[in-house]
Amino acid sequence: MVNPAIDLVIQLGIMFAIGAAMAMAFISISHLLSPRSTNPNKSEPYECGVVPKSDARAPFNVHYYLVAVLFVLFDLEAVFIYPWAVSLRTLGTPALAEMFVFIAILLVGYVYAWKKGVFEWE
Amino acid sequence: MGATPTEMPIPVDWYLYLSAALFIVGAAGVLIRRNLFVVLFSLELMLNAVNINLVGFSRFHENLVGQNFVLFVMAIAAAEAAIGLAIATALFRNRQTLMVDLFDRMKG
Amino acid sequence: MQWPDLVPVIPELILLVAACVVLLVEPFLKTEDGRGDKTAVIAIALTGLLGALVVSLALVGQDRESFAGMLVLDDWAVFFKVLFAIGAGLVILMSPGYLEAHRRHLGEFYALVLLAVVGMDLMAAARDFILLYVALELMAISSYVLAAFFRYRVRSNESSLKYFLTGSFASAIMLYGISLVYGLAGATGYAAVGQALGGRGGSAGVLLAVFLVAVGLGFKVSAAPFHMWTPDVYQGAPTPIAAFFSVGPKTAAFAAIMAAFIVAFPGAVQEWGVFFIVLSIATMLVGNLYALVQTNVKRMLAYSSIAHAGYLLTGVGAMGWAGNSYPGHGVMVYLAAYTFMNLGAFGLLAYLKTQMPHSFDYSLKQMAGLGRRSPWAAVLLSLFLLSLTGIPGTAGFIGKFYVFSGVVWADLWWLAVIGVLLSVVSAYYYLRVIIYMFFREPEEEYEVREPISGGMAASLAVSAIATVVIGILPSWLWDSVASAFNALFD
Numbered sequence: 131m132v133n134p135a136i137d138l139v140i141q142l143g144i145m146f147a148i149g150a151a152m153a154m155a156f157i158s159i160s161h162l163l164s165p166r167s168t169n170p171n172k173s174e175p176y177e178c179g180v181v182p183k184s185d186a187r188a189p190f191n192v193h194y195y196l197v198a199v200l201f202v203l204f205d206l207e208a209v210f211i212y213p214w215a216v217s218l219r220t221l222g223t224p225a226l227a228e229m230f231v232f233i234a235i236l237l238v239g240y241v242y243a244w245k246k247g248v249f250e251w252e
Numbered sequence: 253m254g255a256t257p258t259e260m261p262i263p264v265d266w267y268l269y270l271s272a273a274l275f276i277v278g279a280a281g282v283l284i285r286r287n288l289f290v291v292l293f294s295l296e297l298m299l300n301a302v303n304i305n306l307v308g309f310s311r312f313h314e315n316l317v318g319q320n321f322v323l324f325v326m327a328i329a330a331a332e333a334a335i336g337l338a339i340a341t342a343l344f345r346n347r348q349t350l351m352v353d354l355f356d357r358m359k360g
Numbered sequence: 361m362q363w364p365d366l367v368p369v370i371p372e373l374i375l376l377v378a379a380c381v382v383l384l385v386e387p388f389l390k391t392e393d394g395r396g397d398k399t400a401v402i403a404i405a406l407t408g409l410l411g412a413l414v415v416s417l418a419l420v421g422q423d424r425e426s427f428a429g430m431l432v433l434d435d436w437a438v439f440f441k442v443l444f445a446i447g448a449g450l451v452i453l454m455s456p457g458y459l460e461a462h463r464r465h466l467g468e469f470y471a472l473v474l475l476a477v478v479g480m481d482l483m484a485a486a487r488d489f490i491l492l493y494v495a496l497e498l499m500a501i502s503s504y505v506l507a508a509f510f511r512y513r514v515r516s517n518e519s520s521l522k523y524f525l526t527g528s529f530a531s532a533i534m535l536y537g538i539s540l541v542y543g544l545a546g547a548t549g550y551a552a553v554g555q556a557l558g559g560r561g562g563s564a565g566v567l568l569a570v571f572l573v574a575v576g577l578g579f580k581v582s583a584a585p586f587h588m589w590t591p592d593v594y595q596g597a598p599t600p601i602a603a604f605f606s607v608g609p610k611t612a613a614f615a616a617i618m619a620a621f622i623v624a625f626p627g628a629v630q631e632w633g634v635f636f637i638v639l640s641i642a643t644m645l646v647g648n649l650y651a652l653v654q655t656n657v658k659r660m661l662a663y664s665s666i667a668h669a670g671y672l673l674t675g676v677g678a679m680g681w682a683g684n685s686y687p688g689h690g691v692m693v694y695l696a697a698y699t700f701m702n703l704g705a706f707g708l709l710a711y712l713k714t715q716m717p718h719s720f721d722y723s724l725k726q727m728a729g730l731g732r733r734s735p736w737a738a739v740l741l742s743l744f745l746l747s748l749t750g751i752p753g754t755a756g757f758i759g760k761f762y763v764f765s766g767v768v769w770a771d772l773w774w775l776a777v778i779g780v781l782l783s784v785v786s787a788y789y790y791l792r793v794i795i796y797m798f799f800r801e802p803e804e805e806y807e808v809r810e811p812i813s814g815g816m817a818a819s820l821a822v823s824a825i826a827t828v829v830i831g832i833l834p835s836w837l838w839d840s841v842a843s844a845f846n847a848l849f850d
Binding site: 135192195202203206207209210 | 261262263266323326327330331333334337338341
């Protein structure tokens with residue numbers, strides 16, 4: 131019997147090895163079996179459609195930015211709702227009230243962003 | 253596998269090594285890297301190193317305080333990232349660069 | 361689960377509601393020129409602060425805890441809540457004129473100040489590292505936005521960036537320290553940590569954890585060698601906001617340092633005492649010596665605020681060195697005195713800027729002739745600068761007297777001597793401004809815009825009166841500090 135911690139490392143190592151082997155196997159099998167054409171159009175980003183004109187790293191409209199940042203913020207509030215939902219039955223009414231307060235504060239932020247025109251796309 | 257449910261399968265000091273390594277990588281990134289976005293990533297790395305510590309200790313002490321704490325750290329990390337990005341946007345509009353060592357209008 | 365006891369957080373709830381109302385009202389305020397009349401917003405913010413102040417004063421003498429012991433309501437917390445409410449009120453009074461002069465008067469400003477005050481209140485009331493961290497970040501994140509409030513000015517952006525990067529770096533370091541504290545103690549409440557660590561104060565793990573927490577909070581009070589951000593941030597930020605930064609977050613960080621270190625790390629008092637003593641010497645030296653060579657008055661005040669953090673840290677270090685809270689009394693008196701005199705000094709710079717929105721660049725040579733240009737402003741600024749120097753009869757003298765006598769009480773007379781000597785050095789750069797104002801001829805004629813706005817006048821008057829009153833009648837302040845410390849140690 132080896133040390134359980136080392137044992138676990140060995141198990142993890144085997145898992146990683148199998149995972150890597152499977153990934154490589156899928157790629158190489160499809161590489162070997164798939165039919166291929168060597169038309170130069172294949173190297174275009176889009177095989178059919180508009181030919182791209184400029185670099186993809188163009189500046190975005192700043193609105194994307196605002197929405198993305200707001201998404202990050204509102205999305206993360208879910209981490210507080212999960213544990214709350216799981217333990218609501220044991221915590222009872224006070225916890226329910228607290229969650230309403232929490233959501234209300236979030237709503238203030240939401241209404242503020244809305245009124246400031248963050249969600250308007252001209 | 254001799255691990256009973258109360259015993260940690262991986263000893264707590266391994267979490268400490270991992271989190272210390274991540275924290276140092278993050279701290280070095282904040283101090284050395286010039287691009288503001290990379291600096292922001294490094295800050296996140298530091299906070300996540302702390303999270304690993306907290307979760308590891310939470311298991312070690314068999315109480316949930318550490319896991320509780322992690323939720324707060326995550327939320328605050330998101331808020332910090334949002335502020336950092338907002339400052340980056342404002343700076344980029346005015347200066348057209350995100351290299352932090354160029355922001356030296358005030359000296360002395 | 362029990363309903364939480366909300367009485368200890370009524371002041372914060374009032375501020376929070378006021379901030380939310382400001383945020384909701386602000387987008388609906390529009391006039392023809394699209395800039396809106398902000399009177400309603402200012403009124404809401406001031407009402408909230410006044411409410412918080414009155415409720416805090418009504419809660420003197422209480423002793424209760426709430427949210428599973430995460431925060432307490434005692435005279436200690438009330439002292440700081442009152443101080444923060446008054447300080448933020450003075451900042452809000454001086455802001456409208458300044459923001460109008462820069463054509464960037466938005467209601468969000470007031471909401472952010474209120475939220476920062478909520479964070480500072482909770483930092484002082486916290487008795488748990490989780491709440492300490494969350495409150496500190498609430499304060500810090502509001503401050504980062506406030507520093508960048510002039511979004512189209514590169515300096516304001518840079519100031520905010522530097523504040524953000526150093527601030528979040530520092531709080532990450534502090535957080536790592538807190539995670540180690542939790543790992544060693546298995547709890548995050550100050551008292552529980554103190555009990556768990558009490559016996560093994562000197563172990564390497566405890567010392568590392570204490571060191572990291574101290575470094576993180578040292579950044580917040582701008583102790584050397586973690587002070588680099590301070591001058592740039594204060595210089596680039598809007599002046600009322602620089603005033604706010606120099607008193608609010610600093611005071612909150614000192615409150616947190618004193619409560620957390622005494623209650624949670626009693627086994628390592630000697631070690632953190634020595635650490636803060638070393639920091640205080642470095643901070644006093646750096647602040648005073650760099651302030652000597654500044655030609656920009658705003659930047660000089662930034663370095664002077666570093667120097668004052670150094671004087672305050674001597675008291676904190678003496679607390680640890682003596683293993684006794686008595687030297688902390690002086691630190692709290694100093695914090696109250698410092699709030700008024702520094703807000704006054706920065707507020708006067710904000711006033712001068714509103715007088716000459718385009719030409720004033722805070723340089724020393726533009727202070728020349730102020731004594732004739734606007735005598736009242738010159739007299740008030742002289743009062744605040746004399747108080748910062750520590751001339752008897754002013755609040756600054758009382759603060760320094762109590763801090764240094766606490767340091768001497770802890771048998772650290774040499775540290776007090778260093779502090780007094782460097783205060784004498786500081787007289788040079790404070791008095792130089794006064795000499796410029798009254799005895800130098802201006803190089804050019806300045807176009808001055810009057811009149812002073814009522815809010816700014818009120819703010820400066822209150823600061824001046826408080827500076828003089830604390831200077832002449834300090835005993836009531838000493839009594840409230842003593843009862844605050846009794847509350848901290850039951």
